[in-house]
Amino acid sequence: MPFAKKIKLHRTLSFRLTLWYGIVFSLTSCLAFLFFYVLITTSLRQRLDSRLSDKISEFEAIYNLQGLEDVKSAALIESQAAGEKKIFFRLLYASGVAFSSSNMTYWQEIGINRNAVGQLVEGRSRVYETLTIPGRPDRVRIAYGIIGKGVVAQLGYSMENDTAFIAIFKKIFLITMSALILTAVLVGWFMARRALSGVEAVTRTARQISESDLSRRVPITAHHEEIDRLAVTFNQMLDRIERLVVGIREMGDNIAHDLKSPVARIRGLAEISISGASSAGDDLTLAGSTIEECDRLLDMINTMLMISKSDAGAGDVSMEPVNMADVVRGAIALFAPLAEDKGLSLSCDIPDRLMVRGDLKMLQRAVTNVVDNAIKYTPAPGNIDIHGFHDKDVEMINVSIKDSGIGIDAEDLPKIFNRFFRCDQSRAAGGFGLGLSLARAIAHVHGGEIHVESSLGVGSVFTFSLPRTQSR
Numbered sequence: 001m002p003f004a005k006k007i008k009l010h011r012t013l014s015f016r017l018t019l020w021y022g023i024v025f026s027l028t029s030c031l032a033f034l035f036f037y038v039l040i041t042t043s044l045r046q047r048l049d050s051r052l053s054d055k056i057s058e059f060e061a062i063y064n065l066q067g068l069e070d071v072k073s074a075a076l077i078e079s080q081a082a083g084e085k086k087i088f089f090r091l092l093y094a095s096g097v098a099f100s101s102s103n104m105t106y107w108q109e110i111g112i113n114r115n116a117v118g119q120l121v122e123g124r125s126r127v128y129e130t131l132t133i134p135g136r137p138d139r140v141r142i143a144y145g146i147i148g149k150g151v152v153a154q155l156g157y158s159m160e161n162d163t164a165f166i167a168i169f170k171k172i173f174l175i176t177m178s179a180l181i182l183t184a185v186l187v188g189w190f191m192a193r194r195a196l197s198g199v200e201a202v203t204r205t206a207r208q209i210s211e212s213d214l215s216r217r218v219p220i221t222a223h224h225e226e227i228d229r230l231a232v233t234f235n236q237m238l239d240r241i242e243r244l245v246v247g248i249r250e251m252g253d254n255i256a257h258d259l260k261s262p263v264a265r266i267r268g269l270a271e272i273s274i275s276g277a278s279s280a281g282d283d284l285t286l287a288g289s290t291i292e293e294c295d296r297l298l299d300m301i302n303t304m305l306m307i308s309k310s311d312a313g314a315g316d317v318s319m320e321p322v323n324m325a326d327v328v329r330g331a332i333a334l335f336a337p338l339a340e341d342k343g344l345s346l347s348c349d350i351p352d353r354l355m356v357r358g359d360l361k362m363l364q365r366a367v368t369n370v371v372d373n374a375i376k377y378t379p380a381p382g383n384i385d386i387h388g389f390h391d392k393d394v395e396m397i398n399v400s401i402k403d404s405g406i407g408i409d410a411e412d413l414p415k416i417f418n419r420f421f422r423c424d425q426s427r428a429a430g431g432f433g434l435g436l437s438l439a440r441a442i443a444h445v446h447g448g449e450i451h452v453e454s455s456l457g458v459g460s461v462f463t464f465s466l467p468r469t470q471s472r
Helices: 002-010 013-066 068-082 114-121 160-195 197-210 225-275 280-312 324-342 360-376 424-429 435-445
Strands: 087-093 098-101 126-132 139-148 151-158 320-323 344-349 355-358 382-391 396-403 449-455 459-467
Touching (some): 013 068, 013 126, 013 151, 013 160, 320 324, 320 360, 324 344, 324 382, 355 360, 355 459, 360 382, 360 459
Parallel strands (some): 344 382
Antiparallel strands (some): 087 098, 087 151, 139 151, 382 396, 396 459, 449 459
């Protein structure tokens, strides 16, 4: 178990964020150390070069004012005062041959760089080099310069103090960086855990939901914008899931209720057939009634399947340019005889072209379902007016179907598109309560919506809003 927990820790986002934070912090610190190291070593070298150059300038001034012997004396005094292990000098001819020097016992490994002397002869004022003496930890900085006609001074200075300073700097840096990296890792772990606390809340909620507690929601802390957006989205998803689950339960209850009557009638007809009909005509009547009830069941089942596929986006939808004006005119031609028989006035005001992109058969069924409802729930004498127009502001086309029927109670309006829902005043007209659900599902498949406005006893207006496409 401990090994499993360790492996699990390595896979957590908190550990990875902390690891990356530590790596980035360490790399940044190393780059900072490198920058300061170069800056310090350069500054120390420049300061030492300036000091060596000043000494050569002093020897040059003495040579010009007092002569070569005074230069030798001044150089000896300088080397003895600083310490023969700290500084040395040589006086050279332009050919690179030494003719005078300080005590070179400690510096006997250091020779003369004839290339540097040659550069001076060619016109350079100073030439510098750094040498490492075998067996010694410190290095030597050497400067060459002309102090008089045909006379070159070689001046060397031990970099022991600078080396010691840099060593102390490295030691302090390593100690400090070790402490800072450890602190950074702890702070990074704390910040990562704190930043991901909202994700853990989402995880806990998901775990509780998996245990069938759909009422749980992720708390919104208003501390982390990204986590809060995730929590809001997750809660919205849960709301939708809960509505779907409730809808499935209600649909199951409604299916059980609505299937009971036709199944009971079919069973009764079958019992009559078994018990024996009085004549052949009665047998035909029973068979016809049985077929009619079966057709009703099949129609209801097919409609439910179409709604489910449309809601899930799994239906076979063939998207092509469709003129909704033709769809509306086709629906009017289909229902005009029925409306006339019932004593209703059916009118249409629609442009020649209202182009959308969609499935012709699905759009035809959506429109015919709404028109059929309007005729079914409008008593004579009554009016059904269909109006089509183009909403230029939002690039939508609208088809409204207005009736002067029984209307819908305000309390029932939010439920009117639910599956199997029927208002109390509409139950006498028959039907399954699936027509409007199917119309809304088809509208959603096409990226649109269907809206309803209604007043009880006044009438209703159903409006399809669908995205417009360019005419061809």
